[in-house]
Each structure stands twice: as structure tokens, then as C-alpha cells.
Amino acid sequence: MGNTLTRTRVLDGAVKLADEQGLPALSMRKLAAELGVEAMSLYNHVPSKAALLSGMLEWMLAALDIPADPELTWTERLRRGATSFLAIHRSHPSFIQLLTSQHIHTGSALAPTEAVLRIFRQAGFDGPDASRAYQALIGYVLGFILQQDVGTIGLTCCGQGQACAHASLLGSGDTEADFQFGLDLVLRGLEAKLAG
Amino acid sequence: MGNTLTRTRVLDGAVKLADEQGLPALSMRKLAAELGVEAMSLYNHVPSKAALLSGMLEWMLAALDIPADPELTWTERLRRGATSFLAIHRSHPSFIQLLTSQHIHTGSALAPTEAVLRIFRQAGFDGPDASRAYQALIGYVLGFILQQDVGTIGLTCCGQGQACAHASLLGSGDTEADFQFGLDLVLRGLEAKLAG
DNA sequence: ACCTGAACACCGTTCAAGT
DNA sequence: ACCTGAACACCGTTCAAGT
Numbered sequence: 001m002g003n004t005l006t007r008t009r010v011l012d013g014a015v016k017l018a019d020e021q022g023l024p025a026l027s028m029r030k031l032a033a034e035l036g037v038e039a040m041s042l043y044n045h046v047p048s049k050a051a052l053l054s055g056m057l058e059w060m061l062a063a064l065d066i067p068a069d070p071e072l073t074w075t076e077r078l079r080r081g082a083t084s085f086l087a088i089h090r091s092h093p094s095f096i097q098l099l100t101s102q103h104i105h106t107g108s109a110l111a112p113t114e115a116v117l118r119i120f121r122q123a124g125f126d127g128p129d130a131s132r133a134y135q136a137l138i139g140y141v142l143g144f145i146l147q148q149d150v151g152t153i154g155l156t157c158c159g160q161g162q163a164c165a166h167a168s169l170l171g172s173g174d175t176e177a178d179f180q181f182g183l184d185l186v187l188r189g190l191e192a193k194l195a196g
Numbered sequence: 197m198g199n200t201l202t203r204t205r206v207l208d209g210a211v212k213l214a215d216e217q218g219l220p221a222l223s224m225r226k227l228a229a230e231l232g233v234e235a236m237s238l239y240n241h242v243p244s245k246a247a248l249l250s251g252m253l254e255w256m257l258a259a260l261d262i263p264a265d266p267e268l269t270w271t272e273r274l275r276r277g278a279t280s281f282l283a284i285h286r287s288h289p290s291f292i293q294l295l296t297s298q299h300i301h302t303g304s305a306l307a308p309t310e311a312v313l314r315i316f317r318q319a320g321f322d323g324p325d326a327s328r329a330y331q332a333l334i335g336y337v338l339g340f341i342l343q344q345d346v347g348t349i350g351l352t353c354c355g356q357g358q359a360c361a362h363a364s365l366l367g368s369g370d371t372e373a374d375f376q377f378g379l380d381l382v383l384r385g386l387e388a389k390l391a392g
Numbered sequence: 393a394c395c396t397g398a399a400c401a402c403c404g405t406t407c408a409a410g411t
Numbered sequence: 412a413c414c415t416g417a418a419c420a421c422c423g424t425t426c427a428a429g430t
Contacts, residue, residue, distance in 0.1 A: 004394095005394085005395085027421085027422065027423085028422085028423065028424085029421085029422075029423085037395080037396095038395065038396055038397075039396095039423085039424090040395075040396065040397080040424085040425090041394075041395055041396075043424080043425095044393080044394055044395075045394095048423080048424080049423065049424090097296075100293075100342055100345065131374075132374055132377040132378065135340060135343060135374055135377075135378060136336065136340075136377065136378030136381050136382075138339065138343060139335075139336050139337075139338075139339030139340035139342075139343055139378055140332065140335050140336045140339055140378075140382075141335075141339065142335075142338070142339035142342050142343065143334065143335030143336055143337065143338035143339025143340070143342065144331060144332075144335035144339070146296055146335075146338050146339065146342065147331060147334060147335055147338065178327075178328055178331055181328045181331075181332065182328065182331060182332030182335055182336075182382075185332050185381075185382060185385035185386065185389070186332075186336075186378075186381060186382065186385065188385060188388075189381035189382065189384060189385040190381065192384075193381070200413095201413085201414090223402085223403065223404080224403085224404065224405085225402085225403075225404085233414080233415095234414065234415055234416075235404085235405090235415095236405085236406090236414075236415065236416080237413075237414055237415075239405080239406095240412080240413055240414075241413095244404080244405080245404065245405090
């Protein structure tokens with residue numbers, strides 16, 4: 001039968017479990033049960049839980065698409081890359097938490113960074129400025145996503161007796177438009193930096 | 197003797213332990229031992245570990261200073277607020293992780309948000325735009341800090357056999373300057389939005 | 393080579409008992 | 412009112428034993 005336990009089957013199951021029940025609910029024992037196997041069997045395909053989490057992150061990063069197409073302007077390429085990043089977060093809510101807790105140094109994690117830096121260099125940013133441009137862009141993208149989970153959720157309730165006008169204040173409803181607003185801000189700012 | 201266990205003493209100890217050994221090392225049992233007490237004694241002053249973590253976050257947020265001084269330009273007030281935020285992260289490495297994992301809805305968490313929104317409204321941003329300006333600014337600040345822990349650390353090593361030029365590529369050494377670079381980008385972008 | 397089950401050293405938390 | 416100790420339901424992981 002095709003039910004042999006394998007590394008990809010373990011990763012698939014782990015991502016599925018995290019997607020459905022959240023990252024805190026993911027334990028080796030629960031994952032094993034979900035796969036109809038004993039907890040210790042997992043260790044034949046993954047050396048530790050940390051390695052499992054890193055594997056899940058790589059699994060998700062595989063969907064990241066940063067176009068290198070020279071027909072597109074550099075801002076357009078970055079805009080699409082950022083949007084692809086946001087899409088991963090939408091499909092896998094644990095994405096950001098994995099990204100910020102798992103330190104991976106494999107090619108699959110470095111490739112995206114190099115791709116973005118390459119775009120900045122081609123656009124005309126020199127060494128240090130390419131690095132800073134990278135930090136500004138990724139900073140915004142990362143932070144915006146983080147806020148959706150923190151800010152918005154955390155602020156749906158109010159202290160004291162005041163009514164809750166805050167939930168609507170932040171996140172105007174159209175998250176996609178909110179995201180593009182700030183993305184535009186950063187990209188235009190970088191364009192201006194390049195011209196001036 | 198002044199060794200009576202108290203909520204503030206518990207919070208002080210928890211922050212200290214997290215500062216020194218990292219958030220993952222903070223357990224109710226270890227914290228109790230540090231305070232020379234049994235684990236269950238903590239529950240007389242804090243209802244749960246989640247409440248302890250929220251308490252720690254409020255503890256840290258108390259140091260956040262967002263000036264309201266009308267003598268300062270709105271960009272200067274925001275710049276100082278953002279810098280104060282970064283300073284908290286410097287003193288307490290767990291700050292961001294607590295902020296993104298603990299959903300608090302007390303006044304101490306809402307006050308900073310309202311302060312920033314007030315500054316944007318006074319600057320001339322109307323409802324939805326104030327919200328988006330807020331998201332863009334906080335997004336950058338949050339994301340930049342996150343990167344320091346992720347990006348930089350995660351990328352100090354390289355895949356394959358290529359030498360490690362990446363560590364120096366990102367984070368040009370002067371983190372403060374790197375931070376101000378992107379902060380400037382966002383604030384100038386918002387200024388332009390207001391004028392145009 | 394892969395799976396299993398018992399075991400170890402941890403967790404947060406409940407509950408009954410002490411003062 | 413506050414502290415304690417045993418206990419419960421979990422963790423990740425080691426190790427010896429099975430196939």
C-alpha cells in the first residue's frame with residue numbers, strides 16, 4: 001500500500017495540522033496520531049521537532065515567487081514578490097511565526113533574499129543602499145502581516161467603558177488595499193531615493 | 197522581611213528571567229525557583245502563564261514614550277516614538293515576541309495606538325488614511341526589528357560552498373542608521389501623500 | 393531500515409491540605 | 412489569605428527491543 005511513512009508525508013501532515021489547528025497545537029505525538037503511527041516513528045524521517053518546523057518553513061517558501069522577468073520594472077517585480085509573500089501567509093497562518101522562530105540557512109531560504117537584493121542592485125542601488133532598501137521593504141511586508149494578527153485582533157476590544165470604534169479604525173476592511181498603500185509608499189520612496 | 201511574594205515581584209522576576217535566558221526558558225517552575233518559592237505560589241498573584249506573559253508585555257510597554265509635545269513636528273514626534281519602541285526591544289529581546297503572541301486589550305496597550313493615530317489625525321490624515329498611515333509606520337518598525345532576529349541571524353551562514361559575504365550584506369553594521377533610513381522613507385512618503 | 397513501547401525529564405495546572 | 416505537595420494530562424526525546 002502507499003501508506004509508507006516518508007519525509008514529505010510527514011511535512012505535508014505537519015503543515016496541514018498547523019493550518020487547521022494552529023502551530024501551538026502541533027506536537028510530535030498529535031502529528032503521529034494524525035498519520036496513524038507512533039510518535040517515535042517520525043524520528044526516522046525528521047531528526048527533531050526543530051527540524052520539522054524548519055522543513056515546514058521550506059515547504060511554504062517553495063511557493064514564494066519573485067519574478068526576474070526583465071520586461072517588468074523593478075518596482076513591479078518587487079510588488080509581485082511581496083504579494084506572493086502575503087499569499088503564503090494567507091494560505092498558512094503559521095508562516096510568519098515559523099519564519100521568525102526558525103533560523104534556516106539552506107538555499108531555499110537564501111534564494112529569495114538574493115533575488116530581492118539582485119533586483120535592487122540592477123535598479124541602481126549600490127552595496128550598502130541595496131541592503132537598506134532590502135531591510136525597508138521586507139520590514140514593511142513582515143510588519144504589516146504581523147499587525148493583522150496582533151494589532152487588529154488585539155484591538156477589537158476596548159478598555160474602560162468606551163464603545164469599540166477601534167476595530168473599524170484599523171484595517172479599513174480591504175486588507176489588500178491597505179497592504180498596497182504602504183507597499184506603494186515604500187517603493188515610491190525608494191524610487192525617489194534613486195532619482196535624488 | 198521584605199521578601200513577601202507580590203504581583204510586581206513576580207513580574208519583575210519574569211522579565212529578568214526572560215531577559216537573561218530567553219522567553220522559551222521561562223517556565224512557571226523555573227520562575228518560582230528563582231523567587232525561592234514553590235511553583236503553585238505564583239498562582240496567587242497571577243491567574244495563568246498567559247496572564248503572566250501579558251503582564252510582562254504591559255510592564256515593558258510602560259517604557260514606551262510617544263511625545264505629544266505640540267512644539268515638535270508630527271514626523272519628529274513619530275520618529276521619537278519609533279525610536280523609543282526600538283529601545284524597548286534593545287532592553288528586552290522578548291518584547292516583540294510577547295507583542296505578537298499576547299493579545300491584550302487593556303488601556304496600557306491601547307494608549308500607544310491611540311496616541312499615534314491622534315498624531316496622524318492632527319497632521320491632517322482623515323479616517324481611513326490615518327489608519328493606513330498607522331499600519332505603514334508600525335508595519336515598518338515591527339518588521340525591521342523582526343528582521344534583526346531573523347534575517348541577519350538566519351543569513352550569517354550560506355548554503356553550498358560560497359563564502360559568507362551575506363552577513364555583511366545585510367545590516368551594514370550601524371543598525372541605528374539602517375533603522376532611520378527606512379523610517380525616513382516611510383515618514384517622507386507620508387508627508388508627500390499629505391501634500392499631494 | 394523502519395517501527396514500537398516503556399521510560400526520563402520536563403511542562404501548565406487542579407485540588408486537597410496545611411498555616 | 413497565602414503557601415505547599417502530590418497528582419494529572421500533557422510535552423520532546425533516548426534507548427532497548429522488536430520486525
